[in-house]
Each structure stands twice: as structure tokens, then as C-alpha cells.
Amino acid sequence: MNLIDEIEIPAPRATVYAALNDPEILRDCIPGCEELIQHSETELEAKVVLKIGPVKARFTGHVTLDPSGAPERFSLAGEGSGGAAGFAKGGADVVLEDRGSETLLSYTAKAEIGGKLAQLGSRLVAATAKKLSAKFFASFKDKVAETADA
Template sequence: MELTESHTLPVPQQRAWEALNDTAMLKACIPGCESIEADGENAYAVALTAAVGPVKARFKGRMQLADIDAPRSYTIVFEGQGGAAGFGKGDAHVTLEPAGDAATTLAYTARAQVGGKLAQIGSRLVDGAARKIAAEFFRRFGEQLGEQRDSGAAAMDESAGPATAENAANEAGDDNVDDTGSTDASQTRKRSWTAWISKS
């Protein structure tokens, strides 16, 4: 089986690279993923539940990152065992290229072999299941990146908001006074002093 696809991610290249190496992000995006844990240098132990046609099983496997060229590309070598359901193994070459200042094109070519019951159900069902899992992963991955980007922008706006308002008030000076009492401290003191003199 060979699968080649490309997707546009709504973040710069460096951020996309960091997300691809964030195990918490990957766990949240891989359908059926139960755990991803470090298992040596640039290697991870993975457990997930997947359904391929009539076969549904819990797979345990390992993936190793090789040919790392941060933040542009790497190769994932993977293998997994699903008990009576069979096994799967293969590799995927992943590349990241800038698509403007705030987007990245992710492309990959994956090759895999399956055995056991998985091999018996036919290549068409296996290919279809792989494409479905990949599509769901990238849907979730894009949504997660978009949410992080939006929340980061909102946090920046909130932190800049009060300072911007304060600077605007300072630049406006003492003449920028409204009738609701929203004045700066110096203008308030001037009014109080004038009222005290007039009463005297």
C-alpha cells in the first residue's frame, strides 16, 4: 500500500514542525490513539485501537524518526502488532514547505505492509481505512493548530489592550475629559481645588 497526500496547515513552518513533534498534540489527533510515550532517542511507543473493515483490534507498536532535517522533513519508520488481527509496518516521508508567511504545506508519502487477518480482507479495504484515518488526523490537526493560533492572538490582544488605552489617554492630555467622570487623576485634582476655592 502506498499513500501520497498534501495538506495546508494554518501556521508557519516552525510551528508546524513543533506540533508534529508534540506527543500530546499527536495523541489528541490520531484516531483511536491511547498513548504515545518516549521510547529511546527520537523513538516512541504507541498504542491505539483501529478498525479496518470487519477487523477491529488494539495495536501496540513503535515509531522511529529518521533522516531528520528540522524544520523541513523527516522519515517515520513504524511497526505494530494487533494480535490475531495481524500486523502492519512501513515508513512515511514527511516534508514541510512554507506557503506564505502564516501557512505551511505538509506533504507525505507513506508505504505500508500488513499481514494476518488484515491482509486477508483485501487491499481496497485496507487502503480505504488508511485514507480515512489520515483524513481524520489532518482534520483534527488543522483544527488544533487553528485554535492555538487564535487563542494566542487573543491573548496578545488582551495584554496589549489596557496598555494601549492607557497610552491613548496619556497622549490625549488633560483636555480629553468626558461628562461621565472618566478623567485622569490630574484633571480630577484641578476640579476639586477650584471647587474648594470658590466655597472659601
């Protein structure tokens, strides 16, 4: 499954990049996130509760960030397990384009799922992934705008 989208954020690129690396902001923006622990500058651990169709599960996962192209771009990869519900793994490439007082954030994400989740059907899973992604970025945009205004 692939997700591609972009969103304009009313803040300079440096502010957006800093927010994407702030565990508190991310925890508040990730739908269903119960806990987000930063183990190092590039290693995060998350606990997230998600409901996809009839399947509700608590996922525990690890995310590794690759900031080698910062602040213009970075990538991340992660995997999580939801016990009997299955697993998910994937990654994303994020590009931050400076547009004066605003930043265009574009991303390409890929994900693989297995277990009960994979049995739900690709349309349901893709629709849920798009909805969760849109919810994350709308919340992220609001949080960054608040930070930029402060």
C-alpha cells in the first residue's frame, strides 16, 4: 500500500522540521497514540491503539529516523506488532519545501500488513490509512501553527 500527499503548513521549514522531531508534538498528533518514547535522536518507540474495521488492537512499534538530508528531507522506517491482530511495517520519505513563511510538506509512504489486518481487504485498510494520515497531518498543521504563533 502506498500513500502520497502534501500539505501546506503556515510556518517556516525550520519550525516544521523541529516539530517533526519533537516526541510530544508527535504523540499529540498520532491518532490513538498512548505513548511515544524517544530513545535517541533517531530511535523512537510507540504504543498506539487503532481500530480498522472490526479489528481493534494495541500496537507496539519502533521507528528509526534518517535525518541525513535534513532539513530539506528525511526518511523514517518502522514496524509494529498488534499481537493476534497482526503486524505492520513500512516507511516514509518526507520533503520540506521552503515557501517563505510557509512550508510545503510532501510525503510518500509505503506499508505492509499481515495477520488479521491483511484479511480485512486492501480497500478498507487503504481507506483507514488515508483517514489516519489525514487526521495526523491536520492535527500536526494545527500544532505547528500554534507553535509558530507563540
